Amino acid sequence: MTIASLIASPSELTDAASNKTAIVLMTRIRLARNLAAQPFPGWAKPAQRTRIAEICTAAVAAANPLKRSLNVDVDQLGELEKQILVERHLISRELSGSKQGSSVIISKDQTVSVMVNEEDHLRIQVLRAGFQLKKTWNVINELDTALEASLDYAFSPTFGYLTACPTNLGTGMRASAMMHLPALVISSQMEKVVRAVNQLGMVVRGLFGEGSDASGSIFQISNQTTLGESEEEILKRLTSVLQSIIEHELNAREKLLEADAGKLFDKIGRAYGIMQNSYLINSSEAMNLLSLIRLGIDLGVFPDANRSTIDRLFIEAQPGHLQHAQKGEFDPAQRDLLRAAHLRSEFANFVRPDFSLINSNGKN
Amino acid sequence: MANPLKCDLCDKPATVHLTQIVSNKVHKVDLCEACAQAKGVTDPSGFSLSDLLLKASLNPEAAPGALRCESCGFTQADFKKHGRFGCPACYDAFKGMLEPMLDGMHKGTKHSGKIPQAALARQTLHERLSKLELDLSDAIKSERYEDAARTRDEISQVKQAPHQSPPR
Numbered sequence: 001m002t003i004a005s006l007i008a009s010p011s012e013l014t015d016a017a018s019n020k021t022a023i024v025l026m027t028r029i030r031l032a033r034n035l036a037a038q039p040f041p042g043w044a045k046p047a048q049r050t051r052i053a054e055i056c057t058a059a060v061a062a063a064n065p066l067k068r069s070l071n072v073d074v075d076q077l078g079e080l081e082k083q084i085l086v087e088r089h090l091i092s093r094e095l096s097g098s099k100q101g102s103s104v105i106i107s108k109d110q111t112v113s114v115m116v117n118e119e120d121h122l123r124i125q126v127l128r129a130g131f132q133l134k135k136t137w138n139v140i141n142e143l144d145t146a147l148e149a150s151l152d153y154a155f156s157p158t159f160g161y162l163t164a165c166p167t168n169l170g171t172g173m174r175a176s177a178m179m180h181l182p183a184l185v186i187s188s189q190m191e192k193v194v195r196a197v198n199q200l201g202m203v204v205r206g207l208f209g210e211g212s213d214a215s216g217s218i219f220q221i222s223n224q225t226t227l228g229e230s231e232e233e234i235l236k237r238l239t240s241v242l243q244s245i246i247e248h249e250l251n252a253r254e255k256l257l258e259a260d261a262g263k264l265f266d267k268i269g270r271a272y273g274i275m276q277n278s279y280l281i282n283s284s285e286a287m288n289l290l291s292l293i294r295l296g297i298d299l300g301v302f303p304d305a306n307r308s309t310i311d312r313l314f315i316e317a318q319p320g321h322l323q324h325a326q327k328g329e330f331d332p333a334q335r336d337l338l339r340a341a342h343l344r345s346e347f348a349n350f351v352r353p354d355f356s357l358i359n360s361n362g363k364n
Numbered sequence: 365m366a367n368p369l370k371c372d373l374c375d376k377p378a379t380v381h382l383t384q385i386v387s388n389k390v391h392k393v394d395l396c397e398a399c400a401q402a403k404g405v406t407d408p409s410g411f412s413l414s415d416l417l418l419k420a421s422l423n424p425e426a427a428p429g430a431l432r433c434e435s436c437g438f439t440q441a442d443f444k445k446h447g448r449f450g451c452p453a454c455y456d457a458f459k460g461m462l463e464p465m466l467d468g469m470h471k472g473t474k475h476s477g478k479i480p481q482a483a484l485a486r487q488t489l490h491e492r493l494s495k496l497e498l499d500l501s502d503a504i505k506s507e508r509y510e511d512a513a514r515t516r517d518e519i520s521q522v523k524q525a526p527h528q529s530p531p532r
Contacts, residue, residue: 036452039436043450119448141478148480154452155483159466160475162452166462167469171477201471228472 001070001108003081007324011088011110011315022298023246024131025178025218025311028089029140032163032172033122033147034154040164041102041117049101049117056116059150060105065112065143074102080329083320089127094118112143119164120172122147131242133175133235141231160227170227175235177242178207182217182295183252184245186267190214193245201225202241207287216287216314221245253299257358265355268296275347281340282332286317300357306350313346371396433457493522 034040038052061071074082074095082096091104095118102117115123124147126140154162160170168174184190194204203224206214221242223234256264271292274281281289294310296302315321317339323329326338371378371394378394431440434457438450449455455462466473496519503512 034452037435039451040449042446042448043436043438043442144478145482148483151483152487153480153483155480156452156455156475157479158474159455160477161480162455164448166449166466169466170470170475173477225470227466227470227475230477233476 001068003070003072003077006070006106006108006110007081007084009108009110010312011090021130021307021311023180023249024242025180026089026127026129027132027136027175027177028125028127029133029136029173029175030123030125031140031144032120032161032168032174033124033144033151034120034162034164036152036154038121038154041098041119041121042164044101044117046100049099052121053101053103053116056114056122056151057103057105059147060114060116060122062150063143063146065107065139066105066114069108069112070104070106072104074098074104075100080320080324083318084324087315087318087320090125091115092118092123095123112139120168122151131177133177133239133242137175137231137235168226170225171229171231171234173226173231173234174222175238176220176222177238179219179221179242179245179249180217180291180294181219181245181249182291183256184249185214185217186264187252187256189248189252190219193248197221197241197245198224200237200241202238215284216291218287218291218314253295257299261358265301265353268292268299268301269353269355272296272347272350272353275343275350277344278340280336281317281343282336283317283319283322283339286339286343287314290314290317296353301353301355302351309346309350313343316342370394371399373399431458431461489522493519496522 085091090113106113128136161172205220207218271289376396380395380400382393433454435453436451500515
């Protein structure tokens with residue numbers, strides 16, 4: 001498979017949208033793994049990095065879910081291609097900036113990706129649309145066991161899987177959910193939620209991980225610690241935290257409708273108007289407006305069938321995807337113009353909002 | 365962290381004292397005003413306590429002595445600079461400074477979770493084979509041919525035993 005055909009095919013994120021993905025858009029688990037008796041990528045010399053990449057890539061490409069996958073060295077990818085993979089959550093920003101000897105293997109359906117020589121020798125990732133921690137864990141666990149049959153992992157009975165950074169020690173697992181929480185943002189409750197989630201040993205980040213902003217009211221919630229607890233225990237704790245956040249978001253939606261439905265309808269209606277008529281939209285504004293339309297779908301203002309369009313536009317409004325679709329590189333001001341044109345054409349025939357259909361429990 | 369009045373990150377007097385309870389564990393960090401600002405402690409959504417604890421525990425005062433990993437040449441100073449280790453063997457070399465650090469960073473200090481069974485079984489098999497091969501050459505050297513024959517049989521038995529990975 002080539003990078004061009006991978007980019008051209010729909011990803012799990014945009015293809016599997018349904019009302020099951022209403023609040024949790026995506027579940028993702030990654031495992032950090034290293035080879036025994038080899039220096040970690042950040043400390044390895046170029047020749048060692050190349051050797052490590054050869055060993056890892058051969059084992060990964062032979063694993064069942066990754067047969068006929070994309071298998072490419074990072075330094076063979078163009079800037080725009082790397083940006084698209086980052087926007088699809090298939091590689092990290094760190095990998096996209098890394099030196100010679102780093103590569104990535106991505107499954108055809110774009111649910112499995114393995115980064116080689118990122119911070120660790122292997123960063124295995126599986127993602128699924130919706131709230132599917134258990135299923136995602138089963139898939140990644142099986143892949144990890146398959147790789148272990150031919151790779152000698154660095155492992156200590158005391159510290160578990162040995163990783164370059166001690167913060168990933170133990171299970172080497174980071175499980176996360178990408179959540180759409182517009183009502184908590186509108187009612188200014190996110191700060192409170194972040195603090196409560198931190199106290200439960202979980203971390204809240206923006207859409208693209210550390211340091212990114214939370215435009216579009218999309219957040220990633222993941223486990224902070226990896227040592228001292230089994231994978232199942234971590235996933236169980238994360239599941240109960242996520243369930244309680246979902247409950248808070250649904251309550252916040254109900255309260256917004258009770259307290260001042262007109263104000264909420266106005267926001268959704270204006271977002272629709274801007275989508276149909278504007279000429280300049282930056283990606284942050286686009287995300288925030290798409291978030292309001294998505295909330296409208298959850299509330300029944302727009303038909304559920306339109307959800308996949310919105311989830312696709314969340315990705316297509318990103319700078320990398322936008323430039324790729326327009327076949328060129330454009331400065332931010334030109335991008336805003338192109339983005340608005342794209343959204344206008346998508347919304348030209350988008351069904352009008354109908355506020356009489358609202359379902360007051362917000363659960364659709 | 366011996367002197368609570370000093371900032372954990374630099375040596376200025378600490379004026380910001382942060383206590384956070386994460387999963388029933390109390391974490392305390394003392395910072396000067398400049399470091400607190402720089403780390404975004406005043407903005408509760410924007411900082412990571414574990415990151416801070418990692419850096420604080422890298423303070424040379426907290427872990428005296430210059431350790432070095434024999435396997436990859438990584439030193440304590442390198443760790444302080446990068447916040448990452450050089451190779452898996454570093455975890456043995458730096459064990460002493462590791463435990464207090466992990467205690468603040470994680471839920472526990474001992475792994476509980478998945479174990480790479482196949483890889484460990486293969487390792488045990490390797491160790492057993494190399495010991496048997498050593499025994500065999502010893503036996504031949506000292507002309508104990510009966511022992512040698514028995515050891516040779518044992519080796520071929522071990523090699524034929526079903527193991528999960530295909531022969532490489």
